[in-house]
Amino acid sequence: MLSLLRPALVLTGVMTVVTGLAYPLAVTGLAETLFPRQAGGSLVHDNGTVIGSDLIGQTFTRPGYFQGRPSAAGTGYDAANSSGSNLGPSSRPLVDAVAERVNTLRAANPDAPAQVPVDLVTASASGLDPHITPAAALWQVPRIARERRLPAPALRDLIHEMTEGRDLGLLGEPRVNVLRLNRALDARWPLSS
Amino acid sequence: MDANGILQIVVFVALICLLTPVIGGYMTRVYDGRITALRWLERPLYRLCGTTDTEDQHWTRYAGTLLLFTLAGALLLYALQRVQGLLPFNPAGLGAVAPDLAFNTAASFATNTNWQSYGGETTLSYLTQMAGLTVQNFVSAASGMAVAVALIRGFARRSASGIGNFTVDLTRSVLYVLLPLCVVGALALVALGVPQTLAPYAEATTLEGAKQTIALGPVASQMMIKHLGTNGGGFFNVNAAHPFENPNALTNLIHMTAIFLIGAGLTNTFGRMVGDMRQGWALFASMGILFLIGVAVAYGAESAGNPALTAIGADQALSPWQPGGAMEGKEVRFGIAASMLFSVVTTAASCGAVVAMHDSLMPLAGMVPLVNMMLGEVIIGGVGAGLYGMMLFVLLAVFIAGLMVGRTPEYVGKKIEAREITLAMLAVLAFPACILGLGATALLLGAGSLQDAGPHGLSELLYAYVSATANNGSAFAGFGANTVLHNTLLGLAMLIGRFAVIVPVLAIAGALAARRPVPVSAGTFPTHSGLFITLLTLVVVIIGGLTFFPVLALGPLAEHLSLAAGLLF
Numbered sequence: 001m002l003s004l005l006r007p008a009l010v011l012t013g014v015m016t017v018v019t020g021l022a023y024p025l026a027v028t029g030l031a032e033t034l035f036p037r038q039a040g041g042s043l044v045h046d047n048g049t050v051i052g053s054d055l056i057g058q059t060f061t062r063p064g065y066f067q068g069r070p071s072a073a074g075t076g077y078d079a080a081n082s083s084g085s086n087l088g089p090s091s092r093p094l095v096d097a098v099a100e101r102v103n104t105l106r107a108a109n110p111d112a113p114a115q116v117p118v119d120l121v122t123a124s125a126s127g128l129d130p131h132i133t134p135a136a137a138l139w140q141v142p143r144i145a146r147e148r149r150l151p152a153p154a155l156r157d158l159i160h161e162m163t164e165g166r167d168l169g170l171l172g173e174p175r176v177n178v179l180r181l182n183r184a185l186d187a188r189w190p191l192s193s
Numbered sequence: 194m195d196a197n198g199i200l201q202i203v204v205f206v207a208l209i210c211l212l213t214p215v216i217g218g219y220m221t222r223v224y225d226g227r228i229t230a231l232r233w234l235e236r237p238l239y240r241l242c243g244t245t246d247t248e249d250q251h252w253t254r255y256a257g258t259l260l261l262f263t264l265a266g267a268l269l270l271y272a273l274q275r276v277q278g279l280l281p282f283n284p285a286g287l288g289a290v291a292p293d294l295a296f297n298t299a300a301s302f303a304t305n306t307n308w309q310s311y312g313g314e315t316t317l318s319y320l321t322q323m324a325g326l327t328v329q330n331f332v333s334a335a336s337g338m339a340v341a342v343a344l345i346r347g348f349a350r351r352s353a354s355g356i357g358n359f360t361v362d363l364t365r366s367v368l369y370v371l372l373p374l375c376v377v378g379a380l381a382l383v384a385l386g387v388p389q390t391l392a393p394y395a396e397a398t399t400l401e402g403a404k405q406t407i408a409l410g411p412v413a414s415q416m417m418i419k420h421l422g423t424n425g426g427g428f429f430n431v432n433a434a435h436p437f438e439n440p441n442a443l444t445n446l447i448h449m450t451a452i453f454l455i456g457a458g459l460t461n462t463f464g465r466m467v468g469d470m471r472q473g474w475a476l477f478a479s480m481g482i483l484f485l486i487g488v489a490v491a492y493g494a495e496s497a498g499n500p501a502l503t504a505i506g507a508d509q510a511l512s513p514w515q516p517g518g519a520m521e522g523k524e525v526r527f528g529i530a531a532s533m534l535f536s537v538v539t540t541a542a543s544c545g546a547v548v549a550m551h552d553s554l555m556p557l558a559g560m561v562p563l564v565n566m567m568l569g570e571v572i573i574g575g576v577g578a579g580l581y582g583m584m585l586f587v588l589l590a591v592f593i594a595g596l597m598v599g600r601t602p603e604y605v606g607k608k609i610e611a612r613e614i615t616l617a618m619l620a621v622l623a624f625p626a627c628i629l630g631l632g633a634t635a636l637l638l639g640a641g642s643l644q645d646a647g648p649h650g651l652s653e654l655l656y657a658y659v660s661a662t663a664n665n666g667s668a669f670a671g672f673g674a675n676t677v678l679h680n681t682l683l684g685l686a687m688l689i690g691r692f693a694v695i696v697p698v699l700a701i702a703g704a705l706a707a708r709r710p711v712p713v714s715a716g717t718f719p720t721h722s723g724l725f726i727t728l729l730t731l732v733v734v735i736i737g738g739l740t741f742f743p744v745l746a747l748g749p750l751a752e753h754l755s756l757a758a759g760l761l762f
Contacts, residue, residue, distance in 0.1 A: 004254070007242035007360045008261035011332075012269060014238060019331040019367065020324035024414040027379045031389035031413065034380065041388040041409045041437065043395055050397040053407055055386055055436040058399040065400070069525070079407040080314055080394055082431040084522045084550035086671030088649035090752050092761040094521065094553075095501050102506040115508035118498070122507070122521040125434035125550045131525040135514035171201055172442025173516045173528030182400055 044179070052179055053079075057130040060182065063108060064147040064191050066132070066140050068178040069119055070101060073127025085123040098122065111142035131175035134163050148189050158184060194496045195511055198530030202488055205446065205534060206481075209453050213477065216454055217461020223369045224342045224362065224462070231368050235361075242360045249355030252703025255343055256696055258359040259336055266329055267303035271295050273325040274317070283318035284393035285408075290316060297680035302329035304691035305337055305575055307419065307426030307545055307666035308683060310675045314408035314429050319391060326426055327415050334422025334455075335366035337577030340695050341459055344581050347702030348605050349466045352709050356702045370455065371421060378417040378451060385447075386440035387413040412437055420451035423575040425545030425666040433535070433546040434524055442531055445548060449535055452544045456573040459580040467605045471721035476583055479729045483572045484541050487561045492533045494558035495519050501761060519558075522550030533558065540565040543575030545666025552644075552653065552669035556756060559669070560749035563656055566663040568737040569624055575664060581698045583733075588617045588701075590725070590732045594718050604720055606710040613704060616697040623693035624662060625740040631686050632658035632744075639678045644671030647762030648755065652748035657683060662690035 031039040042054040052058050057068045059077045074081040087094035101121040117136040137159045145152045162181045166172050222228050239245055274290040294310055301308040339362035346356050383389050388409050395407040412428045429435040439445055464473020498509030499519045511517040516528035523532045532549040539546050540562035571583040592614050595602030602609040643650035653672040661683040
């Protein structure tokens with residue numbers, strides 16, 4: 001028994017040091033040297049203050065901003081409490097929630113098509129999805145154009161410009177980062193003007 | 194379904210086919226002791242453990258060392274969670290984890306399950322994540338690899354008394370396979386956007402002036418090992434769906450490749466070590482067939498979208514501007530194809546990381562992960578666990594073939610006798626006994642944890658007990674598993690699902706190693722042929738199907754039919 005216990009204890013100790021401390025700390029050191037921005041969470045700064053992360057969605061409620069997806073993380077886009085809705089496909093609460101979102105969006109976007117792109121009315125997996133589909137961005141154009149007094153074609157051009165293609169031209173799906181899109185919007189056509 | 198989605202699947206499959214012989218050949222050299230770069234580190238470690246790299250262990254000693262080592266690791270992880278509030282690397286100031294949750298998490302990580310009853314960013318300190326979870330990610334994976342290699346030696350050796358040395362196999366798995374791949378992979382992930390920091394959570398003021406706390410941490414280092422070691426326990430609550438764990442489709446491809454790499458490679462290692470590469474490819478082919486069927490069903494079901502949502506005004510059609518499909522619980526950057534490929538990969542292997550919330554999958558798409566796990570995770574499977582699980586089915590397949598032609602069954606030159614078949618049946622039966630037994634108990638005592646009504650509620654509970662027993666760790670996460678009852682029962686299911694298989698497998702390895710090889714004759718059933726691949730695939734499907742069809746009919750199948758009829762719950 002004792003001869004079995006010895007390797008068990010020694011291995012536990014050594015592996016804890018090697019894989020639990022040396023490995024993550026070495027990777028941390030290398031990562032912070034080689035890729036400091038990514039290692040720190042790809043934070044976005046504006047005049048010295050952190051306004052979010054390129055990778056993490058945030059709540060947009062003002063009609064002059066493009067809106068992101070519904071979020072089940074905390075009270076919405078709580079980046080310290082990630083969560084999906086986890087509602088099943090035949091769940092009445094799911095269908096009721098989607099119906100309510102469809103109605104709210106239709107009321108706020110009277111000039112948009114009646115069918116709402118599905119990603120705008122369904123909760124993302126993480127609750128922090130930073131993206132919407134190009135379809136969901138284009139669907140919101142009439143509202144933004146009205147709020148910002150802009151021609152719709154200029155907005156559509158902006159969306160196409162901000163659309164990120166598939167990785168390596170193949171992987172994943174085309175998408176628009178909502179925070180980046182709204183910052184570009186503010187930079188070109190400030191709300192106050 | 195669209196052409197680009199199918200192309201993504203083809204590229205992934207091609208990548209795995211290419212990498213399998215490369216990693217398989219490398220692992221053969223590692224376990225044969227032909228890689229010696231770190232011998233200076235190995236030697237003193239073995240001496241400290243009271244062994245040498247030439248000591249050959251009887252299977253009982255091999256199993257004993259493994260069990261005690263796992264126990265020591267589990268106890269350490271339990272202790273760490275209970276006192277994390279007093280220890281450093283805890284910038285969020287998180288307190289002690291409750292006893293039942295700490296037991297569940299310790300069992301979960303020591304068995305390579307990585308079921309998450311905890312929510313990472315709200316429960317565990319950086320120290321617990323690193324010195325607790327990451328360590329178990331490495332060593333539970335390495336233990337699985339060691340068991341697989343010991344079983345391979347059982348087939349490959351002639352009249353031998355031992356099956357290798359657990360200390361040596363475990364150390365080499367970590368030092369030569371897992372660690373180097375993890376360091377390179379983790380840095381690649383950071384370059385692509387995954388954070389790796391010990392800094393406290395970031396405080397942001399959003400564009401609209403609200404406050405947002407952004408949880409950070411040493412994410413990349415844990416991501417890489419949790420996938421490479423098919424562990425699956427996320428740094429964050431939503432696992433690999435979190436944009437920090439998996440910021441784009443390229444990191445997603447790295448994750449999926451890492452999940453399959455070692456499991457697929459071990460089939461090749463098997464072929465090489467028994468001296469016939471075709472035997473390894475035959476196993477790989479059988480796994481591949483089951484995998485592709487799963488991907489097709491899941492991808493098809495999700496692309497079609499949810500009929501209940503179309504009816505109320507959600508546009509789920511494929512267009513140049515959106516992939517469409519059922520997007521509840523999915524991320525836009527992955528869409529349907531990459532999400533479903535990941536879901537099948539993570540449950541075919543015993544990983545359990547998720548990029549889409551499985552609870553929200555369409556009934557038939559959600560059934561694919563369930564079935565993958567019910568079959569015992571032999572489609573590539575967990576590192577090591579997939580190969581030795583598949584070997585149990587191989588033994589049954591040659592046994593059945595032997596019965597049909599009236600010959601003593603043989604496999605790669607070894608006669609398969611009553612003792613091996615008895616042990617294999619024991620291991621195979623432990624699965625349904627644990628899933629259906631504990632699952633039924635849980636349904637009677639703890640139905641309050643069901644989130645959804647109707648057949649989906651049953652699927653939620655079933656998924657939890659299947660996932661725990663199969664050491665997968667993914668969940669229909671609406672299920673409220675963090676209660677004393679479920680934490681305890683699921684913890685038990687994980688331990689049974691792991692060790693009720695490992696111990697018989699090592700016993701089989703010991704029995705086979707001691708046996709003399711039989712020469713190949715004209716009457717030998719070739720186990721690399723298309724006929725054998727078909728037979729093996731059917732044995733896997735029939736055993737799984739007969740055992741679990743009734744409960745699947747009450748859960749996902751009933752839900753699928755109700756939804757088609759417009760019935761909601």
